[in-house]
Amino acid sequence: MKIWKLAMPTLLLVLGCSFLIASFQIEKSNLGNPNGPLYFPIGLSILLLLFSFMYLAQEWKKREEDHKVISQLLTGRTPKLIGLTILLGVGYSLLFERVGFLISTFLFLGTLLFVLNGKKKWMTNIIVAVCFSFFSWYAFSELLGVSLP
Amino acid sequence: MDVNSFMTGLMTSLEPINILWVIVGGFLGTVVGMLPGLGPATAVAVLIPVTFGMDSTSAIILMAAIYYGAMYGGSRSSILLNTPGDGSAIAATFDGYPMARKGMAGEAMAISAVASFIGGIIAVVGFIFLAEPLANFALQFGPAEYFLLMLLTLSAIVSLSIGRMIKGFIAMFLGLLLSTVGIDTQTGVYRFTMGVPHLSEGIDFLIVIIGVYAIGEVLYNFLTIDDLKKEKKKVGKIWFSKEQWKRSKWPIFRSGPLGFIVGVLPGAGGSIASMISYTTEKQLSKKPEEFGEGAVEGLAAPESANNAASVGAMIPLLTMGIPGSGTTAVMLGALIMLGIRPGPLLFENQPETVWSLINSMFIGNIALVIINILLVGLLVKILDTPPKVLYPLIVLLAFIGTYTLSYNTFDFYLLLVFGILGLLMKVLDFPIAPLVLALIVGADMEQNFRKAVLSSDGNLGIFFSSSISIGLIIMTILSLTYPLLIKWIKSRKEIKRNLSSKDVS
Numbered sequence: 001m002k003i004w005k006l007a008m009p010t011l012l013l014v015l016g017c018s019f020l021i022a023s024f025q026i027e028k029s030n031l032g033n034p035n036g037p038l039y040f041p042i043g044l045s046i047l048l049l050l051f052s053f054m055y056l057a058q059e060w061k062k063r064e065e066d067h068k069v070i071s072q073l074l075t076g077r078t079p080k081l082i083g084l085t086i087l088l089g090v091g092y093s094l095l096f097e098r099v100g101f102l103i104s105t106f107l108f109l110g111t112l113l114f115v116l117n118g119k120k121k122w123m124t125n126i127i128v129a130v131c132f133s134f135f136s137w138y139a140f141s142e143l144l145g146v147s148l149p
Numbered sequence: 150m151d152v153n154s155f156m157t158g159l160m161t162s163l164e165p166i167n168i169l170w171v172i173v174g175g176f177l178g179t180v181v182g183m184l185p186g187l188g189p190a191t192a193v194a195v196l197i198p199v200t201f202g203m204d205s206t207s208a209i210i211l212m213a214a215i216y217y218g219a220m221y222g223g224s225r226s227s228i229l230l231n232t233p234g235d236g237s238a239i240a241a242t243f244d245g246y247p248m249a250r251k252g253m254a255g256e257a258m259a260i261s262a263v264a265s266f267i268g269g270i271i272a273v274v275g276f277i278f279l280a281e282p283l284a285n286f287a288l289q290f291g292p293a294e295y296f297l298l299m300l301l302t303l304s305a306i307v308s309l310s311i312g313r314m315i316k317g318f319i320a321m322f323l324g325l326l327l328s329t330v331g332i333d334t335q336t337g338v339y340r341f342t343m344g345v346p347h348l349s350e351g352i353d354f355l356i357v358i359i360g361v362y363a364i365g366e367v368l369y370n371f372l373t374i375d376d377l378k379k380e381k382k383k384v385g386k387i388w389f390s391k392e393q394w395k396r397s398k399w400p401i402f403r404s405g406p407l408g409f410i411v412g413v414l415p416g417a418g419g420s421i422a423s424m425i426s427y428t429t430e431k432q433l434s435k436k437p438e439e440f441g442e443g444a445v446e447g448l449a450a451p452e453s454a455n456n457a458a459s460v461g462a463m464i465p466l467l468t469m470g471i472p473g474s475g476t477t478a479v480m481l482g483a484l485i486m487l488g489i490r491p492g493p494l495l496f497e498n499q500p501e502t503v504w505s506l507i508n509s510m511f512i513g514n515i516a517l518v519i520i521n522i523l524l525v526g527l528l529v530k531i532l533d534t535p536p537k538v539l540y541p542l543i544v545l546l547a548f549i550g551t552y553t554l555s556y557n558t559f560d561f562y563l564l565l566v567f568g569i570l571g572l573l574m575k576v577l578d579f580p581i582a583p584l585v586l587a588l589i590v591g592a593d594m595e596q597n598f599r600k601a602v603l604s605s606d607g608n609l610g611i612f613f614s615s616s617i618s619i620g621l622i623i624m625t626i627l628s629l630t631y632p633l634l635i636k637w638i639k640s641r642k643e644i645k646r647n648l649s650s651k652d653v654s
Contacts (some may be wrong), residue, residue: 008577015323019341027338029333029336029458032335032603033603034637036333036335037333038323039408040329041329041341042327043336044322048319051318051319054315058315069578072372072373075373080374081371081374085368085371086565088543088566089548089561089565090158092548092561093565097558105545107550109541109545112541112544112545116537116541132545136545136549140198140201140549140553146201146202146553
């Protein structure tokens with residue numbers, strides 16, 4: 001629990017540092033004040049770092065306390081569901097333009113339904129995946145004129 | 150009020166196609182808003198692509214209908230499932246759910262629909278008279294005043310995260326930093342693009358909104374997806390009695406103007422409006438002990454207030470381009486995407502669009518009462534659809550919505566990143582509104598700051614040079630210190646109480 005509670009403030013500190021370093025590397029401007037584009041990001045990075053330190057201190061004091069929601073996130077099938085959804089999202093991104101909207105959407109939606117809704121309800125999963133893939137293609141592509149691959 | 154523009158707007162909003170959009174938007178918004186954990190911000194974010202290909206007036210009418218529909222939908226799930234769609238529907242659980250448990254779900258839904266309608270109408274009338282004077286006032290604002298107004302809005306929204314202000318500030322700074330990604334519009338310099346050409350235009354805040362609200366919310370709901378109990382709902386009679394109306398009418402009429410005023414204030418939204426009206430009615434009631442046990446006025450008052458607040462929040466949004474809450478920030482994103490630039494000149498440049506929207510709010514409120522009363526049975530059936538089927542569909546809609554923004558699958562990865570960020574923020578109890586709001590106003594805020602400094606040759610005194618600026622600075626300081634002051638007063642009271650109890654013992 002301790003590691004998970006301190007992970008976010010640490011991540012924010014790393015993010016703040018990265019933004020600060022990257023801010024100093026921003027090109028100087030040829031127009032107006034050469035440092036004009038730098039001030040805002042530098043100021044914000046410093047403020048983010050400052051508040052992240054305060055957050056870390058706050059979490060450090062409560063590091064041994066239980067956090068119900070973090071426990072929920074890490075137990076049962078929740079991490080698996082979240083991980084699979086993200087992975088399927090990445091797969092969908094890779095397939096979308098290669099195999100086209102209808103096939104990639106059917107595969108993505110169908111698999112996600114099987115993951116969430118279970119194998120036992122395979123009929124519902126397939127019907128929903130087929131109908132919704134076609135319906136969304138028809139609605140966006142035909143009715144709304146959105147160009148889909 | 151410009152009567153000609155008002156009439157033109159009325160005629161436009163009465164066109165059959167626009168009435169159809171109001172009904173479609175109201176229904177879709179109600180359905181998404183009803184889903185547990187999903188509120189108006191998610192409803193608008195997910196349904197943005199529906200407006201593609203439409204003319205801007207119809208699109209804005211549809212957006213507003215989705216927004217109000219989701220507000221109605223949020224209270225349906227409060228009453229039936231004790232699960233509010235968003236913060237502003239929380240108060241509806243206090244007495245709405247106990248009413249449903251007593252077999253009065255239909256009466257509760259009818260009174261909440263009528264209260265929302267009356268609250269909305271009161272606020273629309275207020276909107277008609279207040280919006281233009283406020284837009285004219287906003288014309289006096291220069292870059293310094295705009296910068297300070299945005300600072301006030303951000304500080305107001307952070308200060309509402311009572312008990313987690315550090316997290317509120319972190320969310321805000323993250324949002325502001327993200328707004329600096331891309332080409333700097335004043336100098337053409339690239340910032341934080343990491344060599345990715347697609348990032349040179351910056352991170353589209355709609356991707357962040359859809360990621361954080363839609364993907365993030367769905368992932369967060371996975372935490373409890375196997376615990377959701379399926380309850381069969383008995384709706385009962387779908388209208389309220391004379392006695393119930395007698396008890397609710399004054400709370401409804403009092404809470405409308407109250408909610409409207411709260412809605413106009415930056416940072417304060419439907420949640421605060423509904424809570425204030427609930428506590429006010431409890432204090433005024435002759436039977437305060439019935440509150441929380443199914444008192445009809447305890448449901449009617451906050452429902453009237455939160456709808457009025459949502460109309461009130463459209464005033465700073467349309468007249469100054471300042472969204473006061475997460476949902477209005479999403480609305481602003483949608484408006485900008487439609488080519489509508491909210492601000493004081495909107496009333497001069499696009500009067501027909503503005504007045505069509507205002508009139509459509511009237512029609513939308515009427516349509517939503519009808520939808521929510523006539524279609525109660527259908528809406529309850531939709532609520533019976535398993536979340537395990539609905540959530541994948543929402544994830545898919547989020548992907549399609551993202552693709553239609555710039556037809557580039559690189560955005561899918563950004564969507565997933567912001568979905569994970571949204572999940573982490575929800576798990577760790579970070580307020581999301583400051584992030585979204587900061588991301589949206591960030592670029593303008595920086596540009597106005599730099600313009601102001603440039604125009605005064607680097608003299609920061611420009612930020613104290615007008616009475617408006619000074620007023621805004623005072624309000625910013627007050628908004629940030631007010632929660633601390635309240636905390637200090639409470640702790641003083643507690644110390645006194647402890648001391649007096651020790652004296653007694």
